Amino acid sequence: MSNATEVHEISQGETIDGFLVGECIHQSQVSSLYRVTHPEHNEAMIMKVPKISVLLPSSVFAGFETEIRILSRLRGAYTPRVYAKGDLSTCPYLVMEYVEGDLLQQAVRNAPVELEQLCQLMRPVCRAVHELHRHNIIHLDLKPENIRNRDDGHVVVIDMGTAHHAQLPDMYSVTDEQQPFTVDYVAPEQLFGIRTDSRSDIYAIGVMLYELATGKGPFEKANLLTVKTRLYIPPKPPRCINKDIPEWLQEVILKCMEINPENRYSTAKEVAYALAHPNMVELTERATKKHSAGPFAILQNWLRHRESMFVKASRLQPYHRLTTAQHILVTVKLDHSSEELRQSLRKEMQKIARQETDSYFTCLSVVAKEATGDAEDISDFITQSQPRHIQVQAELRHWLEPVKLPQSRLNVQVIYGDPATEIVNYANTFAIDHIIMCAHRSGSGKKVIGQVPEKIIAEVNCSVTVVRTRLDYPEQ
Amino acid sequence: MKIAIISDIHSNLEALQACLQKAASLGVDQYACLGDVVGYGPDPAETLETIRALPKLVIVRGNHEEALFGTYYKGLREHIRATIDWTREQLSTEQREYLKNLPYQTSLAEFHLVHASAKNPQKWPYVYDTELARDCMQASDRRLTFLGHTHYPEVYYEGPSGEVLCHTPQAGVSIPIYTSSRYVINVGSVGQPRDDNNAASFVVYNSAEKDVTFHRVPYDFSITAKKIIDRGLPQLFAERLATGN
Known part of the structure; x- marks a missing residue:
């Protein structure tokens, strides 16, 4: 602010634009958080008020403006909803939803946590981060304190003050030494001032997974003096600390925390998917690492991981990076499709797999409940359902063999239930980018694509390709 | 209030009309023009009259206006000078008088308007890097300066x-203007873009939201290009409308 004396700093007891300023719930060097009420809003709300002082660096106010501008552009699904903002030059404030839950912070305090709890906690976090990236926003300060939960458990990411929006002027340059970060969670490239790589957030996700799995931080006693050691010393393998951690989880954590961003997961939703489908995780030498890196490996890293490596890492806006690692859902109903139709479906998969080399596929077959056998009572149903499930998986794998995709790019799933409902749920849960499905021609020829595809097309939040066989042309 | 800021129209009536149509659809209340209304293009008189008719117009002088009358003319390359001579003939005495009296720069409540730079505007410097932008920032009497050139x-x-x-x-994409x-902000050119994008460029400042949005408007440049050739103006000026550089 150019002239601090003209700016009003709000305090407890005042009424500003109808908001009654209540108890101060948090004070930091740069801002205060007050509970507020308003006669027209019943929701729990907080008011963030920046500290107005000529002694504070101007980045403080810029951070506050960034937060307002970014939150105002989002609809508040994964970020706090914005209710009001004050004139920034006279009475700056931001009233937003108060998201009280701190499940992740509590879990980290009580870590190590059970595997199931870890997955349940972190999958929605990854999904929320994915949604930020989809809006071209890189958070750059992800940590348990910034992950909150609504009453229904829904994850909300807070504190956008240091975030980068790829389509807007960024307040920090590469050489800027005022760039803020949290030493425990900062990605190596951020130490060189690089703020444009969405995989910096993947690194922070890796650190949180590490803490939950081991109860310790990956870099003990991280501080401003030691923070740069992460440029060449990889974290101690989590299984060295907690032997109960499965290999696949160590693989996921260490992949998130790769020093070179090019070697990490491309997208946060891939991490969410891995946490939901451990079988899909391709185990590399990361999974079985038993020791911290030796002096030779550290020296090698030190020589290799120079600033140029981070600068060279592919620069893509977050949204475009998401499109390079598309998750394709292929839906198949084996007993209702002709060989010709299946062949068309495989061709479509091969085409995408070739063009989009980072894409990965889930082949999903939904078995209707009534199709699980002629069960007369519930025990028959249970005993028959299991083999059916395995049989369909085996058939799918056999059928998909000619597509020649490695295990890491192809998962096969069989789900029981109503096909359209289950496919829609699956696509929305895992943020599927594209669905390829078959259209079965009905005997009458009246239905254009069939009820199931119609419902899926209407209800999913992604593109859908409908594969069909061609009819013979009628004679002219 | 929404204010459309246009610059470097260069007698390109088709590009101007496309931008004005877009601006109207966005509910623009006021217009600002950063000069170089004329030069290069085939319709100087019509372009100028269209701009003069815009609501609450604020307008400053560009180097091509200056070239019609001042010493700046002498430093120009021959083909540009020929176009300036031709342009002068197309304008009425009243139009010439209007252009002659335009200021180099002006300020509204929230922003400053200038064709080239707020530092030495009458020398027509180009702001093409952060150092030159800093010079302009320091010379400007507002936190927000719009320019073209x-x-x-x-x-x-x-x-x-x-x-x-x-x-x-x-x-x-709307760009927030931080307090x-x-x-x-260089608003780009309506009538002769040079950033490898042949669509006309202008911006809208939204004073309620405190943000600026750039707009790129495609138009049928072949009509303008044909007029340039038909009127005997240099072919280069027609070609660069297609390539946008």
């Missing part, structure tokens, strides 16, 4: 550390 849409702004940074804007920062 280079035909490149750019946003120069001051980071919290005081360093001037540059951002290449994306059309249709804590200073800005020099």
